[in-house]
Amino acid sequence: xxxxxxxxxxxxxxxxxxxxxxxxxxxxxxxxxxxxxxxxxxxxxxxxxxxxxxxxxxxxxxxxxxxxxxxxxxxxxxxxxxxxxxxxxxxxxxxxxxxxxxxxxxxxxxxxxxxxxxxxxxxxxxxxxxxxxxxxxxxxxxxxxxxxxxxxxxxxxxxxxxxxxxxxxxxxxxxxxxxxxxxxxxxxxxxxxxxxxxxxxxxxxxxx
Numbered sequence: 001x002x003x004x005x006x007x008x009x010x011x012x013x014x015x016x017x018x019x020x021x022x023x024x025x026x027x028x029x030x031x032x033x034x035x036x037x038x039x040x041x042x043x044x045x046x047x048x049x050x051x052x053x054x055x056x057x058x059x060x061x062x063x064x065x066x067x068x069x070x071x072x073x074x075x076x077x078x079x080x081x082x083x084x085x086x087x088x089x090x091x092x093x094x095x096x097x098x099x100x101x102x103x104x105x106x107x108x109x110x111x112x113x114x115x116x117x118x119x120x121x122x123x124x125x126x127x128x129x130x131x132x133x134x135x136x137x138x139x140x141x142x143x144x145x146x147x148x149x150x151x152x153x154x155x156x157x158x159x160x161x162x163x164x165x166x167x168x169x170x171x172x173x174x175x176x177x178x179x180x181x182x183x184x185x186x187x188x189x190x191x192x193x194x195x196x197x198x199x200x201x202x203x204x205x206x207x208x
Contacts, residue, residue: 002168004161009033009175012131016172021135023170029053031145031160032132033174034068035125036096036182036199037153038160039142040168041068047110050141056167058148064184065111066098066120068140070133075121078106078139085187088205092185094125096199100186111141118188128174144181152179 003023005016024030024043029052032041040056042049044067054060069075072089079101081089089099098120103112112119122142124130133140146153147163154160157173164171183200185207186193194207202208 002161002165003170004157004173005170006157006173007128009126009128012128014131014135017128017131017135020132020170020172024132024136024140028169029056029167030170030172031154031157031164031168032129032140032142032172033126033157033177034096034129035094035177037177037179038145038155038157039066039068039129040145041140041142044111044139044141045108046141047108050110052167053141053143056164057143057146059143061110061114063143064098064100064113064118064120066122066142067107067111068129068133068142069121069123070130070139071123074139075101075123078104079119079121080104081187084190088185088187088192092200092205093123094130095123096125096180096182098122098182098184100184100188100195102188116188120184122182126174126177128172146181153181155179 007016040053161171180199183198184196
């Protein structure tokens with residue numbers, strides 16, 4: 001049975017944030033709101049949970065997974081970042097951007113792109129997700145909650161629970177997140193390459 005938490009988007013209940021973080025530590029796959037769509041999330045080191053997410057999404061190990069981080073100190077630990085890359089990251093975060101970077105040896109190989117050894121990293125501007133990350137004390141492995149055959153991501157907690165009852169451990173209802181995914185920017189080579197134009201505007205980054 002899939003559990004369902006209704007967490008206030010502006011003043012998240014700490015009791016529910018604590019329970020969500022504990023379930024993630026224990027191996028749960030959770031649907032969480034962000035500042036750009038809902039995401040499927042699991043603990044970074046949980047191989048079984050990652051396999052479950054890939055099965056739900058219908059994706060293989062070539063699909064770019066995203067490390068959801070609380071702040072830039074996490075990104076420095078898990079990705080190789082030089083000064084020019086860091087300046088752009090600082091300008092754009094928190095926000096609805098996913099940055100493709102080369103992962104460090106701190107990360108399990110199974111979450112990196114098998115050829116490029118890259119992954120997405122992102123710092124969300126969402127109080128619920130930030131609250132869970134704060135309680136958890138480490139990043140989460142995530143991907144946008146778009147189901148096979150759907151053109152857009154699922155956009156509210158009840159729809160997610162209805163579609164994925166029994167396949168997820170927990171759905172966190174946090175209000176409408178929209179259906180536009182993040183803007184994806186590849187920082188592996190400079191100047192950056194915009195891989196997808198999404199919710200995050202390009203003009204503030206000087207990339208349009």
